[in-house]
Amino acid sequence: MQLETGNVVSHDSEGTLYRVLTLELPNISSNAVPGQFVHLRVSALQDAVLRRPFSIYRVDGKNLSILYKNVGRGTSSMCTLRPGDAVNVLGPLGNGFPTAVSSGKFPVLVAGGYGVAPLYFLATRLPVKGVLFVGGARARDILLNDRFKALGWNVCIATEDGSLGTRGRVTEPFDAWIQSLGGDAKPEIFACGPNGMLKALCDRARQGGWNAWISLDRHMGCGVGACLACIQRVVMEGQEVLVRVCKEGPVFESRTIVWEDGNHEA
Amino acid sequence: MKPDLRILLAGVPMKNPVMVASGTFGYGPEYADLVNLNQLGAIVVKGISLEPWKGNRTPRLVEVPGGLINAIGLQNPGVNGFIEKYMPFLRTHDVAVIVNIWGKTAEEYAEVAARFDGVPGVHALEINISCPNIKAGGNAFGTNLDATRLVVSAVRRKTRLPIIPKLAPNVSDIGAFARACEESGADAISLINSFPAMAIDIETRRPILANVTGGLSGPAIHPIAVKLVYEAAKAVKVPLVAIGGITSAREAIEFMIAGASAVAVGTANFTEPLTAIEVIRGLEEYLCRHNIPNVSDLVRSLRL
Numbered sequence: 001m002q003l004e005t006g007n008v009v010s011h012d013s014e015g016t017l018y019r020v021l022t023l024e025l026p027n028i029s030s031n032a033v034p035g036q037f038v039h040l041r042v043s044a045l046q047d048a049v050l051r052r053p054f055s056i057y058r059v060d061g062k063n064l065s066i067l068y069k070n071v072g073r074g075t076s077s078m079c080t081l082r083p084g085d086a087v088n089v090l091g092p093l094g095n096g097f098p099t100a101v102s103s104g105k106f107p108v109l110v111a112g113g114y115g116v117a118p119l120y121f122l123a124t125r126l127p128v129k130g131v132l133f134v135g136g137a138r139a140r141d142i143l144l145n146d147r148f149k150a151l152g153w154n155v156c157i158a159t160e161d162g163s164l165g166t167r168g169r170v171t172e173p174f175d176a177w178i179q180s181l182g183g184d185a186k187p188e189i190f191a192c193g194p195n196g197m198l199k200a201l202c203d204r205a206r207q208g209g210w211n212a213w214i215s216l217d218r219h220m221g222c223g224v225g226a227c228l229a230c231i232q233r234v235v236m237e238g239q240e241v242l243v244r245v246c247k248e249g250p251v252f253e254s255r256t257i258v259w260e261d262g263n264h265e266a
Numbered sequence: 267m268k269p270d271l272r273i274l275l276a277g278v279p280m281k282n283p284v285m286v287a288s289g290t291f292g293y294g295p296e297y298a299d300l301v302n303l304n305q306l307g308a309i310v311v312k313g314i315s316l317e318p319w320k321g322n323r324t325p326r327l328v329e330v331p332g333g334l335i336n337a338i339g340l341q342n343p344g345v346n347g348f349i350e351k352y353m354p355f356l357r358t359h360d361v362a363v364i365v366n367i368w369g370k371t372a373e374e375y376a377e378v379a380a381r382f383d384g385v386p387g388v389h390a391l392e393i394n395i396s397c398p399n400i401k402a403g404g405n406a407f408g409t410n411l412d413a414t415r416l417v418v419s420a421v422r423r424k425t426r427l428p429i430i431p432k433l434a435p436n437v438s439d440i441g442a443f444a445r446a447c448e449e450s451g452a453d454a455i456s457l458i459n460s461f462p463a464m465a466i467d468i469e470t471r472r473p474i475l476a477n478v479t480g481g482l483s484g485p486a487i488h489p490i491a492v493k494l495v496y497e498a499a500k501a502v503k504v505p506l507v508a509i510g511g512i513t514s515a516r517e518a519i520e521f522m523i524a525g526a527s528a529v530a531v532g533t534a535n536f537t538e539p540l541t542a543i544e545v546i547r548g549l550e551e552y553l554c555r556h557n558i559p560n561v562s563d564l565v566r567s568l569r570l
């Protein structure tokens with residue numbers, strides 16, 4: 001974990017809703033693993049006391065990219081960043097996804113929204129190729145599918161309005177695919193997206209006896225484990241304990257998660 | 267001439283008067299990759315209670331203009347958990363360690379204090395009688411003069427460590443609370459804790475924090491804290507530790523002029539983890555520029 005100030009290398013739109021911000025951050029880049037995140041100081045927002053957390057989307061040599069959507073004050077002022085501007089970044093933070101798949105298992109990525117970002121980074125690092133299920137409300141919410149295909153991954157898309165791929169939730173093509181394999185399905189699931197999607201996957205993983213590594217999104221203060229803003233209830237060694245999403249997470253094995261109403265933010 | 271930044275606060279020697287505030291710096295290891303802990307005046311750790319405590323539900327924190335509102339609810343591993351898990355780490359450092367303590371009753375406060383008495387590496391206790399985020403104890407003690415006296419004197423009887431009660435800002439006469447602490451045996455007084463506050467999501471009409479209300483911290487409370495430090499300094503002789511909205515040396519210097527012997531950086535650690543180090547550097551630079559040989563000469567130096 002370190003603090004590093006890097007210049008904007010490029011800043012381009014990705015589809016109609018998202019942007020890719022690439023920063024020159026040699027130190028953070030060289031240590032980053034998929035599923036980890038960075039905590040970014042939005043310099044244009046002088047009065048903002050909190051940094052903003054973003055999953056690491058790509059690492060190319062000394063360049064690190066994030067993929068983000070303008071949803072509020074911080075992300076909207078990030079949109080004005082131009083090549084050459086300096087950005088202060090804290091990272092890489094948290095524990096990422098495992099980057100090995102146990103033998104006989106087949107990697108399955110499930111993404112919603114910006115969830116494709118950490119999963120793309122993961123896809124570039126996994127030794128085996130598999131399938132990506134990606135869901136969203138409309139066609140414009142579906143990102144990066146061509147990039148996953150270019151890496152050699154199969155892509156299954158679901159949109160709620162049916163404007164791209166199958167109509168409905170992403171769990172529907174996922175379930176259909178599992179069924180088509182009969183009892184032989186041995187997926188190792190990696191997921192990032194809205195809580196409802198993650199919980200649905202967790203239920204399936206529990207039933208099927210599969211591992212599902214999920215990345216949680218929690219409002220954060222410090223990002224380094226100091227403030228206890230980001231806690232999650234998990235079961236460890238038979239005991240319910242509170243862990244910090246920024247430090248022990250954001251990636252957890254889904255069956256350790258204790259889902260409860262008060263913990264849902266998305 | 268290099269100014270002397272060293273201070274002796276409540277009998278505790280410190281390299282400089284700049285600490286990190288309770289709850290904003292964990293127990294030390296969290297920021298150790300980024301901040302050289304040995305450069306700090308002191309580390310004030312997150313509030314510790316007798317038994318482990320789970321704290322509030324999430325969301326526990328929300329950013330607002332000029333600061334943030336938190337309702338962590340004092341989650342902590344309890345006295346034994348803290349001593350086992352974090353004291354070995356803290357002892358390997360050359361920095362004063364101040365343990366922030368809290369309880370649900372005066373007896374509990376005193377019991378926690380007693381457990382820390384004689385624990386190697388613990389230099390002083392900060393008594394949190396001002397947390398806005400728990401129902402029993404906390405702010406309920408810090409906004410009532412009799413309860414303040416009760417807690418501080420109960421703690422005083424149970425420990426030989428220097429004790430530093432931490433005052434709530436939401437009282438009508440801060441001087442009276444500071445005096446009550448001084449009379450009950452406080453060695454120093456810290457102020458302020460976060461200010462009771464609330465934020466509502468206007469779309470859902472629901473409170474943003476799961477705890478409904480929380481405590482406001484950050485730049486927004488700094489001028490409030492300056493005034494309270496100024497008033498407390500008029501009321502008591504014991505040294506004051508000023509807390510509230512420090513983001514640079516400027517606010518720290520302002521606090522010292524108003525009457526503080528030391529300061530603590532809180533929320534700004536989240537924004538810029540190196541804030542405390544920057545404050546130390548800026549303070550030294552200021553003393554040089556103004557030809558002030560000793561940092562203590564700045565304390566209570568307000569010109570009216």
Ligand SMILES: Cc1cc2nc3c(=O)[nH]c(=O)nc-3n(C[C@H](O)[C@H](O)[C@H](O)COP(=O)(O)OP(=O)(O)OC[C@H]3O[C@@H](n4cnc5c(N)ncnc54)[C@H](O)[C@@H]3O)c2cc1C
Binds near residue numbers: 053055056072075
């Ligand atoms: C581990 C992690 C990884 C993330 N990765 C990405 C990513 O790759 N791409 C992306 O677009 N977004 C990502 N997010 C969400 C992103 O952090 C928020 O969209 C962003 O903080 C919104 O900031 P804002 O100021 O524009 O929004 P505002 O709503 O104005 O923010 C107000 C406050 O709420 C916090 N906040 C708001 N929404 C979220 C949220 N969904 N999660 C956490 N905090 C939030 C902000 O950080 C800020 O403190 C991630 C969140 C986490 C926790």
Ligand SMILES: Cc1cc2nc3c(=O)[nH]c(=O)nc-3n(C[C@H](O)[C@H](O)[C@H](O)COP(=O)(O)O)c2cc1C
Binds near residue numbers: 287290338366394512
């Ligand atoms: C997330 C958070 C947790 C805190 N936890 C504690 C605590 O456990 N005990 C305590 O006495 N004060 C606690 N505080 C209060 C701070 O120590 C400090 O008094 C307050 O935040 C004002 O300073 P600031 O404006 O520099 O943040 C906490 C503050 C924050 C933001």
Ligand code: FES
Binds near residue numbers: 223229
């Ligand atoms: S964000 Fe501070 S502990 Fe996780």
